[in-house]
Amino acid sequence: MSEILLSQLAHVEIMSPRPEESVRWFTDVLGLEETTRDGQSAYLRGWGEFLHHSLVITEGPEPALGHIGWRTYGPGDVDIIASRVAPELVEGWIDSSVGHGRALRLRTPSGHPTEVFWETELYEAPPELQTDMPLRPQRYTGRGAAVRYIDHVTVNTSSMAEEIAWYRASLGDRHTASITPEPGVSFFSTLTSNAIRSTHDIALVPDASHGRGRLNHIAYRVDQKLDVERAADVLLSSGAPIEFGPGIHGIDEITYLYVREPGGLRVELNAGGWQNSMPDLEPKHHHPDQGPMSYFRNLKMPDSMMDSFPPLDVARETFEGTGQFADAPGS
Amino acid sequence: MSEILLSQLAHVEIMSPRPEESVRWFTDVLGLEETTRDGQSAYLRGWGEFLHHSLVITEGPEPALGHIGWRTYGPGDVDIIASRVAPELVEGWIDSSVGHGRALRLRTPSGHPTEVFWETELYEAPPELQTDMPLRPQRYTGRGAAVRYIDHVTVNTSSMAEEIAWYRASLGDRHTASITPEPGVSFFSTLTSNAIRSTHDIALVPDASHGRGRLNHIAYRVDQKLDVERAADVLLSSGAPIEFGPGIHGIDEITYLYVREPGGLRVELNAGGWQNSMPDLEPKHHHPDQGPMSYFRNLKMPDSMMDSFPPLDVARETFEGTGQFADAPGS
Amino acid sequence: MSEILLSQLAHVEIMSPRPEESVRWFTDVLGLEETTRDGQSAYLRGWGEFLHHSLVITEGPEPALGHIGWRTYGPGDVDIIASRVAPELVEGWIDSSVGHGRALRLRTPSGHPTEVFWETELYEAPPELQTDMPLRPQRYTGRGAAVRYIDHVTVNTSSMAEEIAWYRASLGDRHTASITPEPGVSFFSTLTSNAIRSTHDIALVPDASHGRGRLNHIAYRVDQKLDVERAADVLLSSGAPIEFGPGIHGIDEITYLYVREPGGLRVELNAGGWQNSMPDLEPKHHHPDQGPMSYFRNLKMPDSMMDSFPPLDVARETFEGTGQFADAPGS
Amino acid sequence: MSEILLSQLAHVEIMSPRPEESVRWFTDVLGLEETTRDGQSAYLRGWGEFLHHSLVITEGPEPALGHIGWRTYGPGDVDIIASRVAPELVEGWIDSSVGHGRALRLRTPSGHPTEVFWETELYEAPPELQTDMPLRPQRYTGRGAAVRYIDHVTVNTSSMAEEIAWYRASLGDRHTASITPEPGVSFFSTLTSNAIRSTHDIALVPDASHGRGRLNHIAYRVDQKLDVERAADVLLSSGAPIEFGPGIHGIDEITYLYVREPGGLRVELNAGGWQNSMPDLEPKHHHPDQGPMSYFRNLKMPDSMMDSFPPLDVARETFEGTGQFADAPGS
Secondary structure, three states, rough: OOOOOEEEEEEEEEEEEOHHHHHHHHHOOOOOOOEEEEOEEEEEOOOOOOOOOOOEEEEEOEEEEEEEEEEOOOOHHHHHHHHHHOOEEEEEEOOOOOOOHHHHHEEEEOOOEEEOOEOOEEEOOOHHHHOOOOOOOOOOOOOOOOOOOOEEEEEOOHHHHHHHHHHHHHOEEEEEEEOOOOOEOOOOOEEOOOOOOOOEEEEEEEEOOOOOOOEEEEEOOOOOOHHHHHHHHOOOOOOOOOEEEEEEEEOOEEEEEEEOOOOOOOOEEEEOOOOOOOOOOOOOOOOHHHHOOOOOOOOEEEEEHHHOOOOOOOHHHHHHOOOOEOOOOOO | OOOEEEEEEEEEEEOOOOOHHHHHHHOOOOOOOOEEEEEEEEEEOOOOOOOOEEEEEOOOOEEEEEEEEEEEEEOHHHHHHHHHOOHHHHEEEEOOOOEEEOOOEEEOOOOOEEEOOOEEEEEHHHHHHHHOOOOOOOOOOOOOOOEEEEEEEEEEEEEEEHHHHHHHHHHOOEEEEEEEOOEEOOOEEEEEEOOOOOOOEEEEEEEEOOOOOOOOEEEOOOOOOOOOOHHHHHHHHHHHOOEEEEEEEOOOOOOEEEEEEEOEEEEEEEOOOOOOOOOOOOOEOHHHHHHOOOOOOOOOEHHHHHHHHHOOOOOHHOOOOOOEOOEEEOO | OOOOOOEEEEEEEEEEEHHHHHHHHHHOOOOOOEEEEEEEEEEEOOOOOEOOOOOOEEEEEOOEEEEEEEEEEOOOOHHHHHOOOOOOHHHEEEEOOOEOOOOEEEEOOOEEEEEEEEEEEEEOOOHHHHHOOOOOOOOOOOOOOOOOOEEEEEEEEOHHHHHHHHHHHHOOOOOEEEEEOOOOOOOOOEEEEOOOOOOOOOOEEEEOOOOOEEEEEEEEEEEOHHHHHHHHHHHHOOOOOOOEEEEEEOOOOOOEEEEOOOOOEEEEEEEEEOEEEEEOOOOOEEEEEEEEEEOOOOOOOHHHHHHOOOOOOHHHHOOOOOOOOOOOOOO | OOOEEEEEEEEEEEEEEOOHHHHHHHHHHOOOOOEEEEEEEEEEOOOOOOOOEEEEEEEOOOEEEEEEEEEEEOOOOOOOOOOOHHHHHEEEEEEEOOOOOOOEEEOOOOOOOEEEEOEEEOOOOHHOOOOOOOOOOOOOOOOOOOOOOOEEEEEEOOOOOHHHHHHOOOOOOOOEEEEEEEEOOOOEEEOOOOOOOOOOOEEEEEEOOOOOOOOOEEEEEEHHHHHHHHHHHHHHHHHHOOOEEEOOOOOEEEEEEEEEEEOOOOOOOOOOOOOOOOOOOOOEEEEEEHHHOOOOOOEEEEEEHOEEOOOOOOOOOHOOOOOOOOOOOOO
16 A cells, blocks of 8 residues: 555635635636635635635735645545644644635645645535536536636745655655756756646745745646637736746646736646656656756746745846746846 | 555557557557567557556457556555455466566456556667657657557456456455446446546446456557547548547547557547546446437447457347447448 | 639528527527627627628528628629529619628529628627737637637538539639539539638538528538537537537538527538638549548438428438438437 | 639749758658659648649758749639739740749749749659548648648748739739838738638748848648647657747737758748638738737747848848847747
């Protein structure tokens, strides 16, 4: 029997200074469904998700991460994780929360509020969204970009190697790939919490500000590469500026685009990716020249892609030498 | 820690009465690479596979299954499985075989020769196929249909419920979906051996002949739905008759096509599928009217799709009432 | 200077016994925009069309063709056409109509009311639909199937060869392809009115009823093959039964699907097609075995596809021997 | 009857300092078929083309344009064109050449050798490439990028407005679109010679060198947007550096990529494009901010895209202020 402790990235809570606009954008333009509201928070999910929600939007002074919620692989895994997390990172237990049961709350070494739980509440579609397709929790709506599933979250860390080690030891993640300009220096790393086939459900980027608990972006998934292009059409027509993409990352063959939601946060829409079927596959280290960010090796990311949340004065030169960046088109 | 015993369908051995033609077809038309030959067998793999081979083609009097090879999730899992398999099904241990190490050999209750192992040999690309892309074991060739990974194997059983129970108990599989014309009667079932995200890596169909160890088809995967259509163009141009498809199954949203290789076996090419992220999701039972075989609910499979291997005189009326079949186009 | 008299299929008027439901379906599910209403008629167009409308929906007792509107290639072409049409087919001139100027009204030999004109009114987008993309008459909405352009109309004739000859002689069309089960017997024919690159903008099918002026279907176009599949998802989710498809016709490589609108008429959505660049290319005659209806040669159309409008008691045996039909899936 | 004098861009002759390598690349990597050799020239065509050839590769000291061949719309159009071309541009008549009959040879005002003819020789497939699909001149091979048709040629001019006027007056072209940074200053213009539906078959870019007869690139077409991405995979795997793309131009919605062939010339592969159905549609003028080069408005072309052939010392600052360029990724 093998060590798999988590089954999926269950949800991410984000803070928005314009919560109503954010909810409307995620609903109308991205195509999420709102399950419920509770206090200062709205709970949303993609049309293909069985869980109660995958996104929580909470009013806050700045765009930022609220917390990350992981579902374990089985009922006993929450306690196994609790036994592995250093006491100073544990914040306590909650008996239940909206959409799920008993949960361990902790902070990762880089300060990201994290919640781990097994018991979940399933989404119940209202009559007008019910379907007779057994594999779907609701009818397909085709609204907006019609994103289907939450995919991953990308957060900042000031100590890449330590954070990777922590995710492996405490949550049972596998380290799948890094961008490594020189040996021992990782500029970007991906990990997967679940068994196989997924390229990653969490990624780490440096935090030049030495801030804590910062967020680079959250990602939602559509089915086919061409759906990312259609999503881009929807975004273009809605007036949303697309920061980068559509394009393909070479590190995982994922077709991406990045856009900002009304609260200011970066949101990725993606599809595709190679299929990683071996639990013991070594992490794949990519030199910047091997096209990890630009599969066809003829693009550079705009500098603005390193803006993380909450926003800080980041010395951009910190990222010089990574070989991945160009000035933004408009700069 | 959760019960996951297998990481992937590693390979399938098929018997062909025309082995040279079969090897040439899998190589030139499907786009597999031949790794090596050994005795009466040729070993092939998709261009995206890190393992030594995923297909073994062995000379034999009739098209048939040779054996199925599963890789475990971790080093100790072979022995856990050995402890769970009823002694009368165990055939013994082998120290090593082409491309992998120590393996348990057994027969499933329905008679399918099966091999379970952990240690594997990785594929080494010859110089002309080497690539600097870290996530690829070899260069992309674009040859023929350019199938990338083995996907699943579909075998026959005369006792569906028992076979499902055996795979769950002995190999740790999850039962993901069935076509159930009436309660308790499953006409088609899918299971997955690995953690999540895959709709299935083995499927079961009835065997009206009450034969043992029979095979319906093997499946290889391409990246995008449109790649299945391109594969169909390649097949059409090569003169290969496409038995069914391209189309979409509603049971898993997989885009499929079925064709026969020169030895006579049925081969599926596919892409897509919904994403199953919950280890405790109940199997999804589909009534035939819910489109499990035809997502858009306006096609029926040709009768010939129930021909299994080795070929037998099958009373087709056994399948009447399943609601899934029409006469073949040419009949 | 070469003989091209028409530039495009400008619009089709259809009759609907449920006009409000028809308008709502074409708007919400197909994604057309309503330009205006006038008397018993609503005027609609695809989001990519510069003309005032491409579809007129008029209340009527039965689903049927109202009339077909062709735009000429230049200002003088209406009079050239008038000089070529046999006097008994001419119905007269109108000074103007909704969305266009002076027009010749006539009936084709098979009785289809037809209008030919040059002067047109361009669509003006309301403020909320305006765009700064110069090649677009309005913003992309992404609503429903989001069909972009009218593509063709398929009508019935009891005298195929004569009707083809008439279109060539009177309107300057080119005959591009036919399905010809035996020499001299065409079961299906396509013509194009415009110069090149289009496989057809009108098609002819037999009318076993010896009715006059009957219609088989109208077709709207989306950009990519995969957009037809997405349209099918939208239709499936809306509860609309898809009569045939998605699939590919071999006669022109067009990816099709056929569905019925609330008034009862058949509507095709399509994409793709080969590129016909030679004005002198001979019509391509397809034997039914060459896959004209089913590119991959493993499907037959359901019988219901020959139901035309207004509905009549059609002796289906008339179509036997064409080699193109199977019983409908549900029959 | 309307003024359409040309039916298609029939072929382009290019000069290559490495003709054997160029022929091999166009055959193996792009997937063209070689029809014949004659003297210093090889004649090739896409698998979907009925004409004898669409590309001539001739040995020469530098990568450069040999000549452009246009086919007229009808037999009398060659003489109409001859009567319209200023005598000083006419170079004379030839009775026949490889693959076509009597032709007028001329130079455009910007010095591009041009050939106009009606009579053509059709391609005859050798036995191994024959197909029973009536609309195909040969079997689909799937080799390399499998480009299907020649699409357009983009040439340089030092006097944009005059060159456009000449194409309209002499060859009957329509001016379809321009990039116009300020009124009266066109940086890039497209024209179409044929009736409708095509966005362009010739484009003009400035020539800062004030050279004559220079070429920016030739373009071949594949069917679907995703085929451009697959072509890019083929190119990446072959080691060919992709200069720009895959991406989408906003001026015509064409999905593009640009690569250099072994002789040094730039070759575009493309798919898609909006459908222009109106002969009287005014040219669409795009301000650089409207995304004519980058549909999603977040990319700039590399400077190298203005390198034209034969290569010259071009003062790049000439293009400053057009708003379309960024430094090349590697620069």
